[in-house]
Amino acid sequence: MDNQSWNEKLAACAKAFSSNNFDTLIANSAQDAADLVLAEMSLLTDGTVISYGDSLMLRETGILDVIKGNNRFTFLDGFSPERSREENLQIRREALLSDIFLVGTNAITMEGQLVNLDMIGNRIAPIVFGPTKVYVFVGRNKLVDSVGEAMDRIRNYAAPQNAIRHPKFKTPCQQTATCHNCKSPDRICNAWLITEKSFPKGRITVVFINQDLGL
Numbered sequence: 001m002d003n004q005s006w007n008e009k010l011a012a013c014a015k016a017f018s019s020n021n022f023d024t025l026i027a028n029s030a031q032d033a034a035d036l037v038l039a040e041m042s043l044l045t046d047g048t049v050i051s052y053g054d055s056l057m058l059r060e061t062g063i064l065d066v067i068k069g070n071n072r073f074t075f076l077d078g079f080s081p082e083r084s085r086e087e088n089l090q091i092r093r094e095a096l097l098s099d100i101f102l103v104g105t106n107a108i109t110m111e112g113q114l115v116n117l118d119m120i121g122n123r124i125a126p127i128v129f130g131p132t133k134v135y136v137f138v139g140r141n142k143l144v145d146s147v148g149e150a151m152d153r154i155r156n157y158a159a160p161q162n163a164i165r166h167p168k169f170k171t172p173c174q175q176t177a178t179c180h181n182c183k184s185p186d187r188i189c190n191a192w193l194i195t196e197k198s199f200p201k202g203r204i205t206v207v208f209i210n211q212d213l214g215l
Contacts, residue, residue, distance in 0.1 A: 010208045016112030017112040105206075114206070139209050159187055
């Protein structure tokens with residue numbers, strides 16, 4: 001599919017999300033996506049608390065590095081390699097009270113739904129409740145037609161690939177790259193979230209990116 005066709009598909013998807021009370025932004029690239037969100041953040045007051053849910057796609061935009069280097073904001077980083085797991089988990093809890101939360105998504109539907117699967121819930125919980133404003137970044141490769149297709153994509157592609165990039169986890173999908181619905185203590189697929197509407201209206205902004213990003 002060429003870029004123009006993708007632009008039209010993203011616009012149609014954005015329209016569906018708008019009808020479900022989400023705000024939307026459409027960007028041509030990861031850098032453009034970061035610039036659009038940072039432009040909105042430039043209006044924030046000093047001391048605004050910002051946190052995030054870890055995401056390959058989010059890191060690809062470069063927005064986290066920019067925010068970390070801006071001393072106007074208080075940045076809660078619950079994924080610092082310099083801290084213990086227990087310390088990082090506490091910061092992820094504190095992120096529920098942040099003003100701004102940045103996150104990727106496993107899949108979105110053309111009907112205007114976010115579909116996510118999480119291990120401990122620190123990524124999906126703030127989408128539902130807590131932070132005043134949530135920005136959800138999504139690459140065009142995450143678009144599917146229905147919730148069923150989204151769940152299949154996550155189970156049999158995104159989740160196994162995510163497990164593979166965490167060698168400390170020992171799950172069957174690391175060996176086969178497909179879901180076994182395992183009972184491993186390291187299972188990363190524990191909690192589903194399907195977000196049908198943004199409540200309150202406009203609390204969640206979906207940032208569509210005309211580029212293949214993340215898993």
